[in-house]
Amino acid sequence: MTTEHITSFKVIGISVRTTNENNQAATDIPALWNRFLTAGIAQQIPNKTGDEIYTIYTAYEKDHTRPYTTVLGCRVSSFDQIPEGMEAVEIAEGNYARFTTTGKINEGSVFNEWLKIWKTPLPRKYTTDFELYGVKAQDPENAEVPIFIALENK
Template sequence: MIQEHMASFKVIGISVRTTNENNQAAIDIPALWERFMTTGIAQQIPNKAGEEIYAIYTAYEKDHTRPYTTVLGCPVTSFDEVPAGMETVEIAAGNYARFTATGNISEGAVFNEWLKIWNTPLPRKYATDFEVYGAKAQDPEHAEVPIFIALKNE
């Protein structure tokens, strides 16, 4: 884990409200990915600031054990144009802990990293956490996916 300060940025994408209770997120999040990939959501997002795909976890009811919203989208330069059915999320500037999931995505590399995060004592903010699927995630069998966890300012 590396701690770093990040500037704020904007993302537009699609979302689902889910929870880790009863493994509901294991159903909802793959279904959101399927919709994102098969309906060409990334190509419909205007004012893109990059080709990376962000998986954002926000609007936590309390912590990772309670309901939260997952948004899949792309970074944008503005919210001037938001396609119907899409959401906007502004990632706040602040301190984040960066973890890196490595390995086969389809065999749970990212989820396994989250298991470590949930068991790591961190001063989590439970505001907005995110994963970045960039160039190093293009080979799903040997992917590298950074995961950023918002930290409380201490």
């Protein structure tokens, strides 16, 4: 784990309200990914600034044990056009803990990293946490995915 300062940026995508209770997120988030990929959502997002895909965890009811919203989308230059059925989220500027997982995505490498994160004592903000699926995530057998956790300012 390292700490990085990230400047704010904007993402547009599709979302689902979910929870980690009763493993509900383990059903909801893969279904969101399936919809994103099969419906070609990335191609429908206006003002994209790159091809990376972001999974954002936001609107936490309290912490990771309570309901939150997951947004799957792409970075954009503006919120001037938000297609119907999509949501706009701004990643807040601040300090983020960066965890990086490497391995087989289809065998839960990212989820297993989250299990470790939840057990790590961090001064979490519970505002906007996110995963970044870029060039290094293209190989599902050996994908590298950074996970960023918003931290309280000290």
